[in-house]
């Protein structure tokens with residue numbers, strides 16, 4: 359990707375995700391600093407997916423503010439996949455990933471991202487939540503095991519990455535594609551525009 363026209367903004371990207379950094383670069387933006395936060399990601403009992411994802415994005419912004427509160431803005435995001443009320447979070451365990459993919463196989467599910475822009479001086483938060491639908495084809499046991507061997511699913515919400523091999527299982531997407539990869543670009547740009555950070 360060309361780095362021509364990438365503008366450095368006075369924001370901290372509160373994310374260890376290399377995808378989020380790349381997605382920002384795609385729209386010509388580079389954060390001043392990147393901070394990985396370490397928050398408790400355990401869902402509260404009966405917590406709805408859209409409530410959970412918002413809570414985590416908020417927690418990442420607050421955690422980043424405690425580490426670096428001098429840069430004017432913090433951008434944080436959280437992405438999850440949801441099959442009905444069930445939250446399919448990232449995992450590094452093959453057995454859990456297999457369960458997730460069996461749930462998604464042959465069905466439609468939702469992917470939510472909550473994006474937060476925090477003003478570190480006032481503590482004021484602006485946010486957007488985006489939901490996309492993803493239709494998976496039916497996976498055979500062989501396809502599933504082969505995909506698990508790739509390890510591309512590790513640390514991805516829903517245990518797949520649409521930007522990788524899993525694209526060959528995805529029949530249709532409705533809504534924002536960048537949302538599924540971890541940062542809905544249109545809505546993120548809207549937040550940044552709302553604070554006069556970009557045109």
Ligand SMILES: Cc1cn([C@H]2C[C@H](O)[C@@H](COP(=O)(O)OP(=O)(O)OP(=O)(O)O)O2)c(=O)[nH]c1=O
Nearest residue numbers: 373374375436437514515518519520538539540
């Ligand atoms: C569904 C899906 C998720 N993902 C990724 C986006 C997110 O990075 C990740 C979900 O985990 P997140 O907790 O949202 O993010 P992260 O752990 O990568 O980074 P951090 O917590 O530091 O912000 O899954 C893909 O890359 N492709 C996909 O198709």
